[in-house]
Amino acid sequence: MALASEAPKEGFRLSMLIYDTRFRSITIQVVVLILFLLMVGWLLDNTIQNLAAKGKDINFGFLWVRAGYDIEQQLIPYTNDSTHGRAVIIGLLNTLLVAFIGCVLATVIGIFVGVLRLSHNWLISRLMTVYVEAFRNVPLLLWIILVFVVTSETQPAPNDFKVTQAMVDSWQTEDTSDDIYPAAQKMLFGTVALTNRGSYVATPMLDRPLGGTQIGSVPINYSVLATLAVIIGSVLANRALLRRAKAIQEDTGDRPTTWWQSLLILFAPTILLLVAMGFHLQLPAFAADENGVSKGFNFQGGILVQHSFTALTLALALYTGAFIAEIVRAGIMAISRGQSEAAFALGLRPGRTMNLIILPQALRVIIPPLISQYLNLTKNTSLGIAVSYLDLRGTLGGITLNQTGRELECMLLMMLIYLTISLLISALMNVYNNAVKLKER
Amino acid sequence: MNKSALLGALAASTLIAGFASAGTLDDVKARGELICGSNTGLTGFGMPDANGTWVGFDVALCRAVAAAVLGDPTKVKFVPTTGETRFTALASGEVDVLVRNSTWTYSRDVDLKLDFVAVNYYDGQGFMVKKDLGVSSAKELDGATVCIQTGTTTELNLADFFKFNNISYTPVTVQDDSEAQRQYLAGACDTYTTDASGLAAARATMADPENHIILPEIISKEPLGPVVRHGDSQWGDVVRWTFYSLLIAEEKGITKANIEEVAASSTDPEVRRLLGLEGDMGKMLGLDNGAFKAAIMAGGNYGEIFEANIGSATPIGLARGLNALWTQGGLQYAPPFR
Numbered sequence: 001m002a003l004a005s006e007a008p009k010e011g012f013r014l015s016m017l018i019y020d021t022r023f024r025s026i027t028i029q030v031v032v033l034i035l036f037l038l039m040v041g042w043l044l045d046n047t048i049q050n051l052a053a054k055g056k057d058i059n060f061g062f063l064w065v066r067a068g069y070d071i072e073q074q075l076i077p078y079t080n081d082s083t084h085g086r087a088v089i090i091g092l093l094n095t096l097l098v099a100f101i102g103c104v105l106a107t108v109i110g111i112f113v114g115v116l117r118l119s120h121n122w123l124i125s126r127l128m129t130v131y132v133e134a135f136r137n138v139p140l141l142l143w144i145i146l147v148f149v150v151t152s153e154t155q156p157a158p159n160d161f162k163v164t165q166a167m168v169d170s171w172q173t174e175d176t177s178d179d180i181y182p183a184a185q186k187m188l189f190g191t192v193a194l195t196n197r198g199s200y201v202a203t204p205m206l207d208r209p210l211g212g213t214q215i216g217s218v219p220i221n222y223s224v225l226a227t228l229a230v231i232i233g234s235v236l237a238n239r240a241l242l243r244r245a246k247a248i249q250e251d252t253g254d255r256p257t258t259w260w261q262s263l264l265i266l267f268a269p270t271i272l273l274l275v276a277m278g279f280h281l282q283l284p285a286f287a288a289d290e291n292g293v294s295k296g297f298n299f300q301g302g303i304l305v306q307h308s309f310t311a312l313t314l315a316l317a318l319y320t321g322a323f324i325a326e327i328v329r330a331g332i333m334a335i336s337r338g339q340s341e342a343a344f345a346l347g348l349r350p351g352r353t354m355n356l357i358i359l360p361q362a363l364r365v366i367i368p369p370l371i372s373q374y375l376n377l378t379k380n381t382s383l384g385i386a387v388s389y390l391d392l393r394g395t396l397g398g399i400t401l402n403q404t405g406r407e408l409e410c411m412l413l414m415m416l417i418y419l420t421i422s423l424l425i426s427a428l429m430n431v432y433n434n435a436v437k438l439k440e441r
Numbered sequence: 442m443n444k445s446a447l448l449g450a451l452a453a454s455t456l457i458a459g460f461a462s463a464g465t466l467d468d469v470k471a472r473g474e475l476i477c478g479s480n481t482g483l484t485g486f487g488m489p490d491a492n493g494t495w496v497g498f499d500v501a502l503c504r505a506v507a508a509a510v511l512g513d514p515t516k517v518k519f520v521p522t523t524g525e526t527r528f529t530a531l532a533s534g535e536v537d538v539l540v541r542n543s544t545w546t547y548s549r550d551v552d553l554k555l556d557f558v559a560v561n562y563y564d565g566q567g568f569m570v571k572k573d574l575g576v577s578s579a580k581e582l583d584g585a586t587v588c589i590q591t592g593t594t595t596e597l598n599l600a601d602f603f604k605f606n607n608i609s610y611t612p613v614t615v616q617d618d619s620e621a622q623r624q625y626l627a628g629a630c631d632t633y634t635t636d637a638s639g640l641a642a643a644r645a646t647m648a649d650p651e652n653h654i655i656l657p658e659i660i661s662k663e664p665l666g667p668v669v670r671h672g673d674s675q676w677g678d679v680v681r682w683t684f685y686s687l688l689i690a691e692e693k694g695i696t697k698a699n700i701e702e703v704a705a706s707s708t709d710p711e712v713r714r715l716l717g718l719e720g721d722m723g724k725m726l727g728l729d730n731g732a733f734k735a736a737i738m739a740g741g742n743y744g745e746i747f748e749a750n751i752g753s754a755t756p757i758g759l760a761r762g763l764n765a766l767w768t769q770g771g772l773q774y775a776p777p778f779r
Contacts, residue, residue, distance in 0.1 A: 402528075
């Protein structure tokens with residue numbers, strides 16, 4: 001059966017590693033790998049040598065030492081007696097807060113602007129073009145500083161809200177024409193006070209809270225958990241109701257009226273729970289003496305939303321929103337005109353065409369670049385340093401680094417944390433992408 | 442085998458490189474220029490004037506060191522550093538010496554591997570408020586918003602002070618002095634806290650200094666001084682003795698104006714040693730014998746530098762106080778020059 005003579009068997013020679021195409025690529029890869037490892041080894045060795053020469057070691061023990069500094073915005077309790085480790089967590093939570101709110105806002109802005117930019121209305125589409133080009137083409141840092149300066153320098157000082165003795169005296173007299181009032185007033189029925197130090201908003205308070213517990217020094221609030229559970233339950237119940245309505249519509253052709261049932265299911269249980277727990281708002285106000293004359297430097301009660309937070313979140317959302325708008329526009333334009341023409345032929349109005357036909361298909365094109373925008377936004381939160389926002393960069397990479405002098409450890413830890421956040425966001429978005437992408441069979 | 446030999450060679454070469462950069466004095470001489478870490482801009486202590494020339498109390502010490510080492514007080518490159526970047530800049534070798542209102546503390550000395558070679562200004566942390574706030578003591582600042590420079594000892598003192606007095610505050614962290622002043626003047630904080638000398642300097646640059654007061658409480662000790670890297674004792678000695686030569690000059694009445702006259706006529710052996718007329722004092726340190734004379738000629742003695750930059754005749758108007766010579770009830774005291 002030997003149709004062809006077998007190829008002569010040659011012994012392996014060393015020169016074949018270079019001249020034989022079967023081995024050459026492997027040889028090159030092995031050489032490059034060795035060089036790469038050597039370089040990494042040299043970098044590590046160099047670092048260790050230089051640290052040793054300076055008498056420094058690599059030690060993360062500082063994370064358990066008392067921090068000694070204060071942070072103005074804290075989502076979980078923290079005082080200057082807490083450890084550097086806890087300060088790092090405070091910073092991380094501040095970073096995540098900006099990143100989360102920023103991503104949500106940027107997505108909303110991006111979708112609206114992206115759709116409107118394709119509008120046939122000349123004025124609207126041009127305005128959106130101006131917005132996109134202005135934000136895309138100016139460095140983010142400048143926007144952050146601009147928003148910060150505008151928010152902090154245009155608002156009145158807390159002092160302007162104070163009631164002085166002279167004002168109280170002027171109200172005592174019969175003559176109302178000479179009454180004097182504070183230079184600035186709170187807004188929205190006294191729930192919001194905009195000052196040059198930040199915005200004070202009313203704090204939600206409960207008379208009869210459900211209590212809470214602590215898991216590893218992280219407080220767990222049962223009232224919040226119960227409220228969240230009720231809201232999720234309401235939403236699920238509402239979906240069941242809508243599903244039933246749809247089933248009836250498909251059976252009989254008539255859709256039962258559901259809007260008031262929906263409203264009832266969505267809001268009544270939550271409101272009942274809040275009333276049962278004694279929900280009320282604590283308004284921001286100055287402490288006052290018996291005559292009503294204001295005392296103190298700042299508003300008491302109420303939550304202080306720092307301008308650095310507002311500026312950073314807003315600037316990040318507007319900036320990233322401009323990029324997302326372009327991604328959305330590209331996604332919509334990638335859907336062939338035939339789709340919308342077919343929808344119009346079926347009698348769907350433009351709004352429904354966009355929601356039911358175009359956007360679901362465009363999502364497949366939009367999601368992958370959107371992931372990278374979310375990652376950008378999250379990493380760009382570190383620019384908060386420009387407006388003294390104490391995020392991860394501000395605590396771990398700023399004050400902790402400085403007070404402990406552990407530059408290498410802090411930087412490595414910070415890079416590791418940012419890497420982890422980015423990979424997590426990426427993984428979550430990939431799961432979502434797999435859910436919406438075209439299923440090929 | 443080959444790989445380990447290569448790694449060994451690499452390790453050896455990095456070690457040699459490490460030793461080669463150990464002698465800051467030789468580096469400065471070879472470079473022909475002193476690199477001095479300075480403030481990003483603090484009136485009276487270190488900031489560029491209208492012509493872009495750096496002037497100030499801390500700057501004068503850098504110039505004296507340059508004069509002692511290189512014979513020319515203008516051969517200095519000033520690298521502005523913030524409270525956050527200064528020690529990294531020094532440790533990494535970006536600057537040769539840091540003269541920038543830096544407080545000598547235990548952990549900086551021991552843990553950061555730095556050497557504070559002298560104290561050129563004895564300071565303490567204070568608070569500045571607007572007069573119309575109606576506050577006369579720092580203990581009345583309960584609930585106030587406080588502007589504070591990040592990366593400083595003042596940040597930690599502030600937390601301690603409010604905690605000790607059982608009152609609360611809201612911190613606003615800022616990067617440097619000018620940003621702190623902007624925020625304070627814009628009303629973003631009720632009070633600005635830093636070293637009392639820094640407050641006086643900041644107030645001097647404001648449009649309406651009479652409307653701002655510095656509260657009487659001094660809540661900490663802030664010995665400010667020049668800093669060098671740990672482990673280079675020779676360079677540390679150069680900076681230390683350059684500073685002390687300025688103090689001795691004041692003690693002995695040697696000024697920029699009369700130095701030549703004193704050199705020609707003085708019979709005091711310590712003065713003659715200081716001015717390089719007797720003994721080999723400069724050579725012992727690897728400098729010229731006339732090094733300290735050059736240092737004094739650069740900007741005058743300690744008292745002259747103080748009066749010219751931050752003294753009572755300047756807008757900053759600081760009294761000598763603790764910084765008077767020991768002979769006049771102050772703390773400035775130089776060891777004998779022999």
